[in-house]
Amino acid sequence: MSQTGIVVIGASLGGLRAVETLLGGLPAGFPLPVAIIQHREAGSDDRLSDLLQGHAALPVGEAEDKEAIAPGRVYLAPADYHLLVENGHFALSTEPPVWFARPAIDVLFESAAEARGAQVIGVVLSGSNEDGARGLAAVRRCGGIAVVQDPATAESSAMPNAAIAAAKPDEILPLEGIAPFLVRVCEGVRPVREGT
Amino acid sequence: MPTYVKNKPLEHIELELLLEGVFRQYGFDFRKYALASLRRRISTAIQAEGLATISELQNKVLHDPDCMERLVLTLSINVTKLFRDPSFYIAFRQKAVPVMRTYPFIRIWHAGCATGEEVYSMAILLEEEGLYERARIYATDMNEAVVKKAQAGIFPMKSMKEYTANYQEAGGTRPFSEYYTAQYDSAILRPELRRNVVFSAHNLATDGSFNEFNVILCRNVMIYFNQVLQERAQTLFRESLVNFGILALGRKESLRASTHEEFFEPLDTGERLYRRVK
Numbered sequence: 001m002s003q004t005g006i007v008v009i010g011a012s013l014g015g016l017r018a019v020e021t022l023l024g025g026l027p028a029g030f031p032l033p034v035a036i037i038q039h040r041e042a043g044s045d046d047r048l049s050d051l052l053q054g055h056a057a058l059p060v061g062e063a064e065d066k067e068a069i070a071p072g073r074v075y076l077a078p079a080d081y082h083l084l085v086e087n088g089h090f091a092l093s094t095e096p097p098v099w100f101a102r103p104a105i106d107v108l109f110e111s112a113a114e115a116r117g118a119q120v121i122g123v124v125l126s127g128s129n130e131d132g133a134r135g136l137a138a139v140r141r142c143g144g145i146a147v148v149q150d151p152a153t154a155e156s157s158a159m160p161n162a163a164i165a166a167a168k169p170d171e172i173l174p175l176e177g178i179a180p181f182l183v184r185v186c187e188g189v190r191p192v193r194e195g196t
Numbered sequence: 197m198p199t200y201v202k203n204k205p206l207e208h209i210e211l212e213l214l215l216e217g218v219f220r221q222y223g224f225d226f227r228k229y230a231l232a233s234l235r236r237r238i239s240t241a242i243q244a245e246g247l248a249t250i251s252e253l254q255n256k257v258l259h260d261p262d263c264m265e266r267l268v269l270t271l272s273i274n275v276t277k278l279f280r281d282p283s284f285y286i287a288f289r290q291k292a293v294p295v296m297r298t299y300p301f302i303r304i305w306h307a308g309c310a311t312g313e314e315v316y317s318m319a320i321l322l323e324e325e326g327l328y329e330r331a332r333i334y335a336t337d338m339n340e341a342v343v344k345k346a347q348a349g350i351f352p353m354k355s356m357k358e359y360t361a362n363y364q365e366a367g368g369t370r371p372f373s374e375y376y377t378a379q380y381d382s383a384i385l386r387p388e389l390r391r392n393v394v395f396s397a398h399n400l401a402t403d404g405s406f407n408e409f410n411v412i413l414c415r416n417v418m419i420y421f422n423q424v425l426q427e428r429a430q431t432l433f434r435e436s437l438v439n440f441g442i443l444a445l446g447r448k449e450s451l452r453a454s455t456h457e458e459f460f461e462p463l464d465t466g467e468r469l470y471r472r473v474k
């Protein structure tokens with residue numbers, strides 16, 4: 001991963017524990033920016049980022065419109081806005097929900113794939129709908145690395161299963177294995193992809 | 197060996213040509229909109245028109261004004277609510293209203309008012325604070341179709357439960373049903389709420405300043421602009437505000453990365469209320 005690398009993570013309602021575990025496994029010096037879609041209620045406030053901060057060594061905050069994407073920070077999509085990756089910064093949008101979700105995982109992942117191609121690592125965690133499948137497929141198509149939580153270790157396996165079917169991910173990992181994998185990728189170990 | 201080698205992703209070129217054509221033909225300037233969301237909207241439009249490529253959309257849009265009207269509707273994201281972000285209105289009552297009381301006459305501009313929910317929320321708030329009589333509200337949007345809807349002030353009855361809750365959370369104390377009459381599945385807002393409101397089309401990408409204001413609200417509009425266009429709009433706002441005039445942005449917008457930051461001072465940091473100080 002180079003300077004423009006970015007990790008994008010998606011979890012739906014009920015996937016909060018998975019996000020906490022993943023963030024808990026990322027060390028203070030983790031070199032990439034991390035953007036997270038956690039499906040949430042429209043009216044919910046900043047408390048989610050405080051909650052996640054309690055589990056993370058990296059600084060966690062809600063992304064603002066046109067905020068510069070900085071390495072080693074965790075950006076959470078604010079309630080009721082889609083979060084998109086642009087050239088060097090985030091953008092927000094209130095276009096219609098995707099899979100009844102705003103923020104939606106597909107929107108973040110597709111924009112990241114479009115903006116940063118092979119420098120993206122997409123991670124789909126526990127969840128009970130299909131959001132994230134299309135997005136993860138886009139990440140992989142643009143040369144990025146696609147990771148899915150092993151459905152057997154997910155509280156809700158629908159989202160991981162849909163992502164596996166749509167994206168043929170590079171890695172299907174138990175929850176505890178995802179953070180160490182991300183750290184290894186940052187150290188220069190890229191998964192070998194068959195047939196490419 | 198092919199003689200003609202593609203150097204730039206074709207879609208980028210197609211997109212630039214579409215936006216250029218739309219601007220020259222219709223005067224709507226989307227060339228400095230934030231790219232990621234713009235691309236999504238354009239692919240939505242392509243699908244809705246039953247087309248396959250951006251070039252096909254360009255062809256259709258340039259020849260067919262009805263298609264252009266639909267495109268503007270797709271590109272202008274009109275999502276809004278009465279008393280959206282209730283805590284904003286509480287902060288506005290606490291921080292902005294006392295300043296507004298010191299003015300004999302108050303001019304307010306809602307830039308990007310969409311279907312008008314924000315405007316009626318403000319009208320209700322001013323009415324309750326006893327400021328409505330001395331206020332004149334200018335409600336503008338680039339999309340004429342939504343400005344017309346704003347002017348009509350008719351909202352779906354099924355949203356009223358949520359809006360009533362928002363109103364109460366925003367510090368409202370009257371029965372919210374005083375402000376509208378129900379007719380079938382519509383809620384018709386009391387026409388007196390717009391007796392001091394002027395509705396008109398105005399495009400922040402191409403139009404200039406048209407008055408001097410004490411308060412400007414531009415919430416969830418500049419998120420669709422790139423930083424160059426944001427700068428333009430902010431210049432317009434600064435030039436259109438009286439000294440110590442108030443600027444209100446959306447919940448996740450700020451002047452932080454802007455060259456205009458030094459001209460403003462925060463009135464309420466959490467709710468993105470600013471005051472022009474030079």
Ligand SMILES: C[S@@+](CC[C@H](N)C(=O)[O-])C[C@H]1O[C@@H](n2cnc3c(N)ncnc32)[C@H](O)[C@@H]1O
Pocket residue numbers: 094272273274275276277280307308309310311314336337338339342398399400401402414415416417420446
């Ligand atoms: C999401 S709505 C915001 C409505 C309201 N201010 C709110 O926060 O609830 C965005 C509006 O901005 C308008 N808009 C987009 N570009 C514009 C431009 N260049 N000039 C004026 N209005 C614009 C759109 O037509 C749309 O109605």
